[in-house]
Amino acid sequence: MKKLKLLVVLSLVALLATPAFAADTIKIGFNIPMTGDIPEVGEGSKNAAEMYLADINGAGGLEVGGKKYMLEFIYMDNESKADSAVNAALKLIEQEEVVAIIGPNSSKQAVPGGGTANENRVPMISPWSTNPNTTLDRPWVFRAAFLDPFQGPVVADFAAKKFGAKTAAVLFDVANDYSVGLAEVFKSAWEAKGLGPVVAYESNGTKDQDFSAQLTTIIAAKPDFIFVPENYNQVALIIPQARDLGYKGPFMGSDAWGTPDLVKLCGEQCNGQYFSTHYAAAGAKGATKVFIDRYTAKYGAEPADYAALTWDSIGLMVEGIKNAGMVDSNPRKMRQAIRDGLAAIKSFDGVTGSSKFNEQGDPIKCAVIVKISDEGTFVFEESVCP
Amino acid sequence: MDFIIQNVLNALQWGSFYALIALGYTLVYGVLRLINFAHGDIFMVGAYISFFVATFLIGPIVGLSTAVAFAITVPLTMVLTSLVGVTLERIAYRPLRRKGAHRLYVVITALMCGLVLEYSNLALLGASRLKFPELIEKQIWHLGGVTLTNLKVMVIVTAILVFLFLQWVVTRTRVGMAMRAISYDKFAIPLMGIPIDNIIVVTFVLGSGFAGLAGLLFAMSYPVLEPFMGMLIGWKAFIAAVVGGIGDIKGAFVGGFLLGFIEVGVVTVFPSTYRDLFAFTILLLILWMKPSGLFGIPQSTKI
Numbered sequence: 206m207k208k209l210k211l212l213v214v215l216s217l218v219a220l221l222a223t224p225a226f227a228a229d230t231i232k233i234g235f236n237i238p239m240t241g242d243i244p245e246v247g248e249g250s251k252n253a254a255e256m257y258l259a260d261i262n263g264a265g266g267l268e269v270g271g272k273k274y275m276l277e278f279i280y281m282d283n284e285s286k287a288d289s290a291v292n293a294a295l296k297l298i299e300q301e302e303v304v305a306i307i308g309p310n311s312s313k314q315a316v317p318g319g320g321t322a323n324e325n326r327v328p329m330i331s332p333w334s335t336n337p338n339t340t341l342d343r344p345w346v347f348r349a350a351f352l353d354p355f356q357g358p359v360v361a362d363f364a365a366k367k368f369g370a371k372t373a374a375v376l377f378d379v380a381n382d383y384s385v386g387l388a389e390v391f392k393s394a395w396e397a398k399g400l401g402p403v404v405a406y407e408s409n410g411t412k413d414q415d416f417s418a419q420l421t422t423i424i425a426a427k428p429d430f431i432f433v434p435e436n437y438n439q440v441a442l443i444i445p446q447a448r449d450l451g452y453k454g455p456f457m458g459s460d461a462w463g464t465p466d467l468v469k470l471c472g473e474q475c476n477g478q479y480f481s482t483h484y485a486a487a488g489a490k491g492a493t494k495v496f497i498d499r500y501t502a503k504y505g506a507e508p509a510d511y512a513a514l515t516w517d518s519i520g521l522m523v524e525g526i527k528n529a530g531m532v533d534s535n536p537r538k539m540r541q542a543i544r545d546g547l548a549a550i551k552s553f554d555g556v557t558g559s560s561k562f563n564e565q566g567d568p569i570k571c572a573v574i575v576k577i578s579d580e581g582t583f584v585f586e587e588s589v590c591p
Numbered sequence: 592m593d594f595i596i597q598n599v600l601n602a603l604q605w606g607s608f609y610a611l612i613a614l615g616y617t618l619v620y621g622v623l624r625l626i627n628f629a630h631g632d633i634f635m636v637g638a639y640i641s642f643f644v645a646t647f648l649i650g651p652i653v654g655l656s657t658a659v660a661f662a663i664t665v666p667l668t669m670v671l672t673s674l675v676g677v678t679l680e681r682i683a684y685r686p687l688r689r690k691g692a693h694r695l696y697v698v699i700t701a702l703m704c705g706l707v708l709e710y711s712n713l714a715l716l717g718a719s720r721l722k723f724p725e726l727i728e729k730q731i732w733h734l735g736g737v738t739l740t741n742l743k744v745m746v747i748v749t750a751i752l753v754f755l756f757l758q759w760v761v762t763r764t765r766v767g768m769a770m771r772a773i774s775y776d777k778f779a780i781p782l783m784g785i786p787i788d789n790i791i792v793v794t795f796v797l798g799s800g801f802a803g804l805a806g807l808l809f810a811m812s813y814p815v816l817e818p819f820m821g822m823l824i825g826w827k828a829f830i831a832a833v834v835g836g837i838g839d840i841k842g843a844f845v846g847g848f849l850l851g852f853i854e855v856g857v858v859t860v861f862p863s864t865y866r867d868l869f870a871f872t873i874l875l876l877i878l879w880m881k882p883s884g885l886f887g888i889p890q891s892t893k894i
Contacts, residue, residue, distance in 0.1 A: 244718030379864050408863045412823050414813040417601035418858035425594050438720055441815050449731060450597070451738035470722045470815050 230275045231267065231532060231539075233522060234297030236308035236318055236329075241285025242411065243436055245466045246310050249512035250332065252504050254278055254307070257519045267523060270531045279303060283314050287382075290314030294321040294329075304539040305329065305525075307518050310511055311436075311461070312336035312383035319346040326537070328544040330521055332514035333483075335460060336386040340566050347547050347566040349518045349557070350483055351591075353383075356459060357390030359481050359572050359589045360432060361398060364457050367479065370429035371401035376419055376443060378435050379408035387434040387459055404428050409439070416443050417450060424452045434459040441470035448474055455479070463510045468581040476579050483510040484557040485573045485585035496556040510557070517555030524550055593736030598859050599852075604743045604812070606851020607750035611805035612828035613835065613843035614757055615798035621761075621838040622770050622794045623688075626698050629679060629705035631825010633799050636708055637672040637806025638816055639716075642723055644668055649724060661726040668807045669800040676799025677792055679704050685788070705825075712818040723814035746808050753801050754844040761840055766793055774838070834874045836887025845885060850874070 235254060237247040258278050266273035279301050283290040290309045297303045298321075306329040309318040315334035322329035323343040331339050331348045335356055340346045364370050373395050377388035392403050404426035407419040423431060424447070431447065433440055433456055440462055447456075458480030467475060486497050486507045496516060500508040508516075526532075528546030533539040552561045553568070560568030571590040575583045612634055619627040644667050647653060648660035655663070683704050687697050730741045761767040769790045772780050781787050809824075810816055827850060835846025850870060857869040877885065 240713065240718040379862065409858075410863060410866070413863070414809075414815075414820070414824075415601075415605050417605070418598060418855040419863065421594065421597045421601060422859060438815055438817075441722075442813055445814075449729070449738065449740045449743075451731065451733060466720065470720055472722065472725075 230277045231269075231526065232277045232279060232301060232303045233519075234294075234301055234303035234306045235278060235280045236283050236290060236293045236297060236306055236314070237280060237310060238285040238314065239280070239282035241283075241289075242438060243285045243311060243464075245437075245464050245509075246333070246511050247282065247285075249464075249509050250308065250310060250515040251280055253500065253508060253512040253515040254280075254519060256500065256503060257516060261523070267526065269526055269529070272532070274532055283309055283318070285311070285314065287313055287317045290318040291321045294318045294327075295325075298322075298325050298327050302536045303327070304536050305522055305543050307332065307515065307522060310334065310515075311381075312339060312386065313381045315339045315348075316382045319343055322346055326544075327540050328522075328525065328547055330518040330547070332518040333460070333511045334383070336382050337567075338382065338386070342565075344548070344566075345544055347521065347562075349514045349521060349555070349560075349568060350460070351570050351572055352567055353387045353390045355591055356481055356572060357387060358394040359574070360391055360457050360459065361394040362589070363479065363481070363574050363587070364430050364432070364455075365398060365400055368430050368455055372404045372426075372428045373401075374405035374407070374423045374426060374428035374431045375403060376407050376409065376416070376423060376431060376433050376435070378411055378439065380411045381436070383461065384434050384436075388432075391432055391434065401429075411439075413439070414442060416446050420447045420450050420452070423447075424450055428454070430455045430457055432457045432459075434461065436461050437464045437467035438470060440467060440475070444471060444478070445474045457481075460510060463575070463583065465506060465509060468577065473581075476577050476581060479574055479576050479586060481572050481589075482575050482583075483572065484513055485575050485583060487583065488585050492554075493556045513555075513557050517553070517557050520555055521547065521550065521553055524553065596737050598855055600737065600739060600743065602852040602855035603747045603848070604851075605855055606848035607746045608805060608809055608824065608847075609828045609831045609850050610750045610844050610847025611753060611801060611808075612825060613832035613847040614753060614840065615802045615805075616829050616832040617835075617837055617840060617843035618757065618761075618794055618798045620832070621840075622773050622791060623684075624694060624774070625684065626701065626829070626837075627798070628698065628701040628825075628829070629708060630798065630802060631821040631823075631828065632705040632708040633672060633676050633679070633821075634802040634806045634809070634825060635712070635818065635821030636675050637668060637799075637803030638723075638810040638820065639712065639721075639806075640671045640675075640803060641668040641807035641810055642721055642816055644671070645724055645726055649726075657724075657726050657728070664726065665804065665807065668803045672803025672806065673796040673800035676795040676802070680791065680795045685791075705822075709818050709822065716818070718818070721816040723810040723816060725814075726811060742812055746812060749804065749808060750844075750847075753804070754840065757797065757801075758840050760797065766790065770794060830871070830874060834877055834884055836884025839884070839886040839888075842884055842886035849885075 237250045239247040261267050261276050266275045281293040283293040309315040310333035312334040315331040316338045319339045323345045329346050335350050335353045375388050378384035405423040456478045460482040462480040463482040525543050525547035528549050529542035558570050560570035573588045574586040576586045578584045615630050645664045648655045683700050732739045769785050831846035831850040832843045835842030853870045857866045
């Protein structure tokens with residue numbers, strides 16, 4: 206009997222102690238793809254986050270309102286799926302009671318995931334999503350990347366200039382918000398230039414492995430180049446298959462190409478192609494170079510754009526928490542304070558360049574065009590600013 | 592015209608994979624009346640086995656030329672994959688059969704075995720995709736406006752040869768006769784002195800071996816490997832086998848190509864969103880008119 210009493214007392218003490226303990230840490234959730242179609246993206250994001258976490262906690266924590274708080278990062282796998290991204294967000298919000306979420310990365314998950322965060326009034330920053338719908342009319346959702354309405358014309362302008370192209374073809378993933386949105390933006394940007402039509406506008410599914418029917422249609426339309434705004438794993442199948450079917454012209458890609466895995470999976474056949482992205486590791490200066498060198502030393506590979514953007518997203522989040530100026534043990538109040546803190550940020554200098562924020566919570570920043578060199582590395586070609 | 596011929600070739604290649612996988616489904620079903628839902632994942636395991644065999648053979652330790660490596664990879668992959676199939680039969684299906692479990696439980700077991708294969712692969716090798724090395728030097732032939740690769744021709748020819756071989760085994764050999772006999776009456780057959788377990792093992796060796804071959808050819812044609820690559824194609828091949836008349840070798844072969852042609856045909860004309868909708872509506876109509884499939888005979892000897 207005595208033992209039981211002791212147990213009850215102990216558990217009561219433990220219960221009472223938990224909130225007091227929780228107030229000393231700030232819990233941030235990560236909604237990232239550790240498995241599924243784009244596991245490389247989740248891994249890069251997690252690497253960058255771990256590095257940032259070690260920096261902050263190594264220095265004794267984050268100082269907010271004169272007191273230091275430890276950060277705690279919780280990583281939740283969204284399996285690169287739209288529905289799992291919603292579940293991961295709900296789990297982070299309801300079970301883990303995080304005060305803010307970073308991710309999802311790809312628009313396919315970030316558009317639905319952002320909806321969940323917004324409805325539950327939890328501040329969220331998507332590092333990599335470029336589809337306008339992620340943040341549109343969602344006061345709780347922010348992002349670190351530029352938008353497709355900017356990226357689409359960048360690609361169109363570059364292709365017209367570089368290849369002297371008159372006609373274009375598009376192959377996109379119809380089940381991926383990112384791919385569909387960018388394909389539409391590109392199509393209207395290309396047609397607005399008045400050089401010539403988009404001669405083929407074909408789509409495929411996310412799990413497809415054979416693209417021969419679509420590519421046969423595209424090649425029969427004889428485009429000057431093919432724009433493929435798809436994930437790297439599909440690009441690695443599409444380009445060799447197009448070559449097998451006799452296509453010899455150039456390809457253009459978008460920021461979803463920017464993974465070292467693209468070169469690994471695609472091999473030599475992707476060399477010499479161009480894509481638009483958020484930053485180029487080669488030739489970086491200042492803070493960007495410091496970040497790249499530290500990341501490379503720690504993980505043995507250059508950080509891809511999503512890793513850099515995750516780093517910047519955490520930077521933005523930290524800025525938002527600092528702006529909040531206090532830490533409340535009630536997650537609801539804390540979430541509100543962080544949101545207001547994030548909305549107060551007008552400009553931010555990160556490793557992916559400096560950006561200004563508009564009223565939708567979207568950054569206005571530069572894009573770069575990268576060429577895949579003959580050695581299979583990503584080489585800076587040119588920078589395009591709005 | 593070139594456009595149509597090119598798409599016919601595309602469909603032949605894509606249909607070959609359905610046909611090769613459907614043949615394995617039909618073989619096992621024909622003998623055991625068991626829908627081996629793990630078959631698509633055995634195909635995936637075959638692709639991974641061929642990856643490891645091939646990279647090992649052309650790697651620095653052995654250092655063979657790609658042509659020699661290819662010649663060794665084909666039989667080795669088939670043998671190793673059939674071992675996986677036989678192991679599944681031994682540890683999952685046979686104990687249930689011995690206990691006289693209802694067929695439904697065996698089918699569920701097969702489904703679970705498939706998931707176990709997928710997720711153990713995910714746990715073992717991680718979610719990162721693998722790039723299959725180039726084993727044969729790719730040649731692209733231009734015939735008028737039509738483009739053909741040596742790999743494409745190889746895939747189509749292999750599918751036809753495998754079909755002819757299995758058809759021969761089932762209809763012309765003693766083992767085939769025993770298979771048909773088991774399908775006919777599996778209680779009377781042991782009384783005739785036919786070793787039923789051995790025949791079942793042979794069935795799994797054939798089915799899984801050719802799934803391994805399909806995995807190898809698939810990995811060569813679409814060289815990005817992932818743990819779930821066998822799931823969707825396996826299900827679709829199963830449907831193809833049912834439409835052809837499951838249990839019938841000819842049916843699986845025709846069903847596989849039929850599905851390949853419908854899929855490529857739909858994508859050529861309509862946006863790809865409609866592909867599965869149209870493909871499966873057509874297959875549904877076929878089953879509606881002929882519920883036992885194109886070549887199936889209602890309730891009699893299968894295979």
